[in-house]
Each structure stands twice: as structure tokens, then as C-alpha cells.
Amino acid sequence: xxxxxxxxxxxxxxxxTLCDLAVPDSPVLVIGIGNRLRGDDSASGExxxxxxxxxxxxxxxxxxxxxxxxxxxxxxxGRDAVVLVDTMRSGDPPxxxxxxxxxxxxxxxxxxxxxxxxxxxxHDAIELARALHRLPRCVIVxxxxxxxxxxxxxxxxxxxxxVAPLACAVLRAAxxxxxx
Numbered sequence: 484x485x486x487x488x489x490x491x492x493x494x495x496x497x498x499x500t501l502c503d504l505a506v507p508d509s510p511v512l513v514i515g516i517g518n519r520l521r522g523d524d525s526a527s528g529e530x531x532x533x534x535x536x537x538x539x540x541x542x543x544x545x546x547x548x549x550x551x552x553x554x555x556x557x558x559x560x561g562r563d564a565v566v567l568v569d570t571m572r573s574g575d576p577p578x579x580x581x582x583x584x585x586x587x588x589x590x591x592x593x594x595x596x597x598x599x600x601x602x603x604x605x606h607d608a609i610e611l612a613r614a615l616h617r618l619p620r621c622v623i624v625x626x627x628x629x630x631x632x633x634x635x636x637x638x639x640x641x642x643x644x645x646v647a648p649l650a651c652a653v654l655r656a657a658x659x660x661x662x663x
Contacts, residue, residue, distance in 0.1 A: 509563040510544040511660045512619075513653055514555070516569040516605065517547075522636030523577070523629030526646055527568040529638070533650040540654070542661030555608045556617055564621040564660040568653055569605055570629040570642070577630035578641030580649050582656070585609050586621045623656050625649060 513534065515527030531547040534540075548555060559565060571581065583590055590606045605624065612618040627649050630639040638646070 510542050511564045511566065511657045512558070512562050513543060513545045513566045513568065513657050514558060515545075515547040516555070516567060520634055522631035522633055523627075523639050523642040524570045524632050526570050526627050526629065526638060526642050526649065529646045530568050530650045530653055533646070534654060537654070540658070540661075543654075543657045555605075556612055556615070559612050559619055559622075560617045562619040564663075565619045565623070566653055566656050566660070567605065567622065567624045568649070569624065569626045570632075571626040572632075573628060575628040576641070577628050577639055578645040579628040580645055580652060581626050581628075582652065583624040583626070584622070585624055586619075589613075590624070621660060623660070625653050625656065 513531070515531035517524045517527040519525040519528050528547055531545055534545045546558075548558065555567075573581075575581070589610055605626075609618065609622065609624075627642055627645050629642055631637075
């Protein structure tokens, strides 16, 4: 199920679910996926930076995945709960933040080819991990709609304004998973 995140271009009527399958002894892994050299695709790196600035959080591990989503297969294996942060191209207004629980079902069909800005998309990596039985039991995707993805571009104003609410949403999701 997908949902907008309060505080960033929210659309009413969508709800979210909380995956409660995480094992308490295993840290929740937050992974920022992106390319710091491609404008709005660097938003997840900025989220990871802000989370690192907050300091260690009990039961939460944060890392940045600067390469393609297909490299996630190795990182996901053996994890129980993961929050993935990425930039999407879905047609929503730039800066819109969306939350998807892909633990037991794929990303919505209308977004499967567009959630990632990468050649091998995040949807593909998630579904390949699921098929290979490497998908963590709980996977939450938080994505911000981007505007500029050109090499050398900086964050657009809309995405820059969405970084703080996105970081809060990521931390909230990870804390909720760490509690379960």
C-alpha cells in the first residue's frame, strides 16, 4: 500500500500500513539510494547525511548506497527490516513524498517503471530479491518526486524543501520498525 507523507505535498485519502514483522534483535537498516552527481537523485544522500548528524539511533543502522539498485541484493540479504530512500519519477509534483510497504506486495503497477531513476530500477531489485528469497521480511520505500536529474545539477528547490520532511519520515518509519 502506498501513502503520502504528511508535510510534503500530501494528498488525502491514502493510508499506510506498518509492517510489524521485524525481529527486535536485528537493527533496522536505512539505505539511501542515489547519485550525488545527478541533481535530485542526490536527495537520499542528503537524508542519510542528516540522519548521521542526529547521531546513533537505538536499533537503527544508516548507510548510503551510491551505486545502482541491483547492488542492493547483497545488502538486503539476511536483514529483517529495511527502509529504502530514493528519488522517483512518477508524474507527481516535484517534492511529493510517497511511502510504500513492499513487504508482501510489489510497488503499485502505475509506478513500477518510474519509481527509480536508475537503469535497473528499485522495483526490479525488490522483486528479484523477493524471487531469490533475499527480501527482508519488512521493506518500506520512501521516495521523493524529483525534477532535475542531469549530470552536475543540484537539488531543485522543491526537493531541497522536501529533504527535512523526508528525513523525519524515514526516521519515524525506522523507529517504528525498531520497536516491533
